Amino acid sequence: MPAIVNNHNFLYFDSLIRNQRANSILSFIMATYHSKDNVGHVDQEKVARRLIDAYNLFRNDIRKSETGSGNYPGTIEKFKKQYTLGREFGVWTGKDLNLSYLAEKVAKQEITIREYLSIALFNFVEPVNQKMINPLKIVFEGMINNGLDTIDTNKVKYFFEQNEIPVDPIDETTGENKKNNNALNSLYDLLENTVFFTYNAENKTLTYCFPKPLNEVIAKFNTHYLCDDGFNLAKTEIGNDQEKYCQYLLKDVLHIQNKWEETKMGNCLDITLHPRTDTTHPVNQILYGAPGTGKTYSTAELAMAIIKREPFKLSASAEERQQILAQYNRCISVGKIVFTTFHQSYGYEEFIQGLRPDTDSSTLSFKTTDGVFKQIADRAMSDGENNYVIIIDEINRGNISKIFGELITLIEEDKRWGEPNQLNVTLPSGEVFAVPNNLYIVGTMNSADKSISLIDTALRRRFSFVEQKPDSSLILDLSLKKLLENLNNQLVKDLNSTDLLIGHSYFINKSIDDLPFIFNSSIIPLLYEYYFDNRKKVLSIINSVLDSDKFKVIDDNVGRLRIEEIRQ
Template identity: 55%
Template sequence: MQNSSGNSSLHDLLYKVVSEYGEIYNEVTSKQEFKNPFGALIRQDIPAKLAAIPELDSNTYIVKGRHGAGRWSATPWIAVYDKRITTSAQKGAYIVYLVNKDTKELYLSFGLAATEAAMGDTESSGSGFISIARSTDVRTYEKLKARCEQIRNDIGVSRFLADGAIQTGSEIYDAACICYTKYTLDNLLDDEGLKHDLLDFVDLYKKYYDVYVRGGNVTTYVDEHWPSGARDTTEFPNVALQFDVSLREHLKAFCAMNGVGWTDYDGQNKASGLDASGSRLRTYRKMYEKFGLIYREEDKIYLSRLGHQIAALESDLDAQKETVLNKLRITAIHILSRYQLRNPVEDYNLPENCDVLPSIVIWKAMMMLDRKLHYEEMNRVILRVMRMTDLDEAIETIKTARDQYGNYTGISSSVLDNALGESVHTEQVPARIAPWFSFVGWGGLIIEQNIDSKGFRNLRKGSIPFIETILENPPTYYEAKDEEDWLNYYIGSSMKVEEEKKEEPTMSEEAESAKKVFTPHEPRGVQPWPFNQILFGAPGTGKTYSTAEYAVAIVEKRLVSDVQTSEAERKALMAKYNDLVDRGFITFTTFHQSYGYEDFIQGIRPKPMAGTVSFEQVDGVFKKVADKALDDPHNNYVIVIDEINRANISKVFGELITLIEEDKRWGELNQLSAILPMGEAFVVPNNLYIIGTMNSADKSISLIDTALRRRFSFIEIPPKEDLIGDGTLKQVMHELNEYLKKELRNTDLLIGHAYFINKTTENLIEIMNNRVIPLLYEYFYDDEAKVKKTLDCLKNTEYELEPKPLGRVCIRKKVSHD
């Protein structure tokens, strides 16, 4: 991804920052920050221009720009570091461009890091350059000024301004200045002049190096970063549960034949993906009938209860696996969140102000960066975070680099130096970084163990809710007295299992749980409503609209036809519906792609407690209404599931897929109970009704999971022309649908009446252009010729197609050519 400023001159880039930065500074918030153009200019474009100057050899110098983390800095800067002296704005001496946003002036300065200068040669107290810049401590100013005066005398700065009149907008920056030159918008030099001035400062920087570093008069700074494992470092073992479900191909095939004709061998091959002869299929069929997996009814193959259990085996095991893994994640995240880089057990020779919690650093960075991190981002940015207060700026650095380059494939090391910073490791980087990912990812349990094709590690989806909770109230640095104190804090309550561990239930106890006393229910007998039904139809046919009528009818024990209302009576019906929702008789939920068993049946949720985190069992929406219906056998209850085909049905329903069958409901002849993953017995009572809706344009009924199809009644909600009052609109919908049925040869992809109800011909252009035509493009996979052909239904009206050479077709009123 190329930046739009790539071909601009250094003069133009600096001019833009100096002239415009102050004008928008007060409007910038942390949410707007990354959309602002100055981020790329200060952090990427200007440093790249400076780094391209041949005399700034990348082996010796590195250029970095900053405009602050969170809210933008009042004084943005671009620094040139001699890596033999420092690579940080918090230590040593360096050349820096400083922008005064108020006076619109640019200062090229040679100065000291405010922190290091203020503290003398002692270790930093942890206050960064930016935080020091806000200080008003007079003693700090005096220390800085005295130090700078001594350096001027030692190295000689007669060619430069050293009059103390620098005004960057920050008193502490001004006090840390050894010498400077000033540019205004009127006298900002061209690129050659800017280069000449900068190289004069580089010569002075070299003199400083000779006098202070070679002369032994100043401390050189160790490149501080996290320790990383060598290439032979053993990673954590990969944590995964492997269930070996090995089913013969033809057994899997017969599990997919539910509802297919007993002797329809072509249909059996098509449904199962087999390519077997009729005689071979008969052999398999006879065998599985003998095993009790299938049976014959109405001359069709149907799976028995055992057959359905075999068909659902893999998905059931997947659901159980996630439950077990989540228990591990809970404890692992709870412990790892407290791990500290500086601790009494591991002697990493870190500065006293290092308060880094590596797990929190990496997890937060991943959560804020599309839930992934690249090994170069770890190597160049994250490993250099030595204070938790530095993390936001590190995340900003990575985000800016991603915005600039997309990913790092094919990006040279020198470009990465400027975009992300200098490498900690230069050889076998992925292998050197892997131990950190493996540690805070706990062997693949929290972070995926394998690197993706672009070099990223991704968070495990199952770990995200637990990480979100720990980040809401993360631990803080704990100053341990000794090794024992540290380990007691780090492992904490998880150290002594015997104090907290409950005895594992025995099989007999689980069996007793299954015999839990449930409220008795009488057999339902003949009723006018199916237990499980799905209203399906094309977009705009009123499926969700109709669920109110069906739900109210079931709860009030009336026929649906007695409840169905005219448009005028709709308000009263909805008032009744909403009242039943408020009283808990009707529950509404919507399935989506990330909807899971934990949302629907039962799961665990993190719960923050006094700086730590615990987890609690939480019932899902279906279990809540099922339990309520169970305790109230004389009333009917309804759960409405909108967009039921949008989720992975097998994973959402789990063992429930068997319990919702008519004869398996609690109170019916073959009533069943099941044990939920947390050990609780569960039933689905026979006074709970399920109503789903399905948009047939999203997925054909024939493609719906066979286990779901067999358990639900499907009720088609067709387009209803009689509900449209306007004659022209009624005719347009009729002709559209007649053409679609003929062309597409099914009724899944039609136009519903909801688009036209309570509308007139005056609304036709808006209806067609904004609702119907976009739908036609979906139906015909953006084939414009077919869309135009469908719109021939307008030829006898006062409307015509509007020419759109660069866009999608639309309609307009016919233009007179008289």
């Protein structure tokens, strides 16, 4: 966790002055996590490059060349100037850029960035006038001493003044405070991004919203790090047991957070939502098409378009795709987007609500546990101003009626909570439940899967279906492009169905030299399925599209057909 910064005569909060908001910390974590080599080492150049390309953290330093491409001079040098941000907020355990215990949990989406920052602020120790302080502890104590549960920047400044801690640097010439409020505003911004406060944008205030009283939360601080004479002590011992301390905080904060969410949500009867006015996207839609047409690939862009209330379009470049994925992952980390996959063992208990063993109990007992859909529905219900998205991959692979249960009625557009005909149901647990009109359901369905469950008729009429067609224009190799077009034309003619086609993804970023691998590992197995293992039919379709001067079909009678390149 955080390192000790150099001593100052005012509230320095150095890292936050340079980079405000939780997204900066999240960018460091994700850039580091995705820059590991095969043995787990992290390269500074890769981290810096990812921060530039994927997270645009240093966008003011990027110059556009005459060709329009980004040019970033002095990557390592610029990165090192930002290094203390990650060190002070516990992203790395050392100069080797290994992610800390908590940062790994953020990268793996086990905790949110808000939970991470809450614990990081518990650990943030700053020397001011040779005295160790924790800014979060001072704010909490100030709220208790002044009987406040709502604060603004002036109140926070007053708390530090009460402790004789200047919040502004001293002008060396005049000896007076410069009054730039940089550190104060940065601290206030971080407080907004913790689980302890909710932000009121209208009057720019923070209200304490955590379920435990402030005095109980203050008891969680490790005062060993905050002793008055501990300046040198803290510099040498700050890291000795911090991981254990963080684990203790993490377990406690997450446990409280879960309870807090349960009590905060209440039920739909206590919440009023307004009818939906933005009809850019249907609330329920399914992307369907042949294998390899990019259905799952498209869901990230579609989900972000829904979140932003923008029309859906695929990224035009790899750089745009990376930026979208960075935003998408941030939305997942804060619970605005959920991704799940249906399968034949998937049930109502995993999706809506069910009983699970209570691992905290000393005896064998069970507790009611919300499924993935109910969790995001409750979050969306309590945040009616923003859109939420649940992505259900392979939606037709599950037992639809069993999984959805009463949702078949509740997900209908005019039955959503906030619409004129809003409905709610009582779950088996006795809890009242409704589906808010700001929760969007996006499913994907492989239209070639005839052997598995088809979409229930009652459910089908509640979804809009968007076809994903094979798109040969995305294939750069002209020979492969022509081959795919001929193959699909032949399949439509032979099978009289557009469901049983071959998608373009098998040929993306490939050349004609890769054709034997593509066919033998992907295309030929599909053709055997399409033609119900009819060897003659498969052979006929291959011969109709294959360049016989360059490739040949191998039929050894003891295995499936395969193709090989003819060597000259």
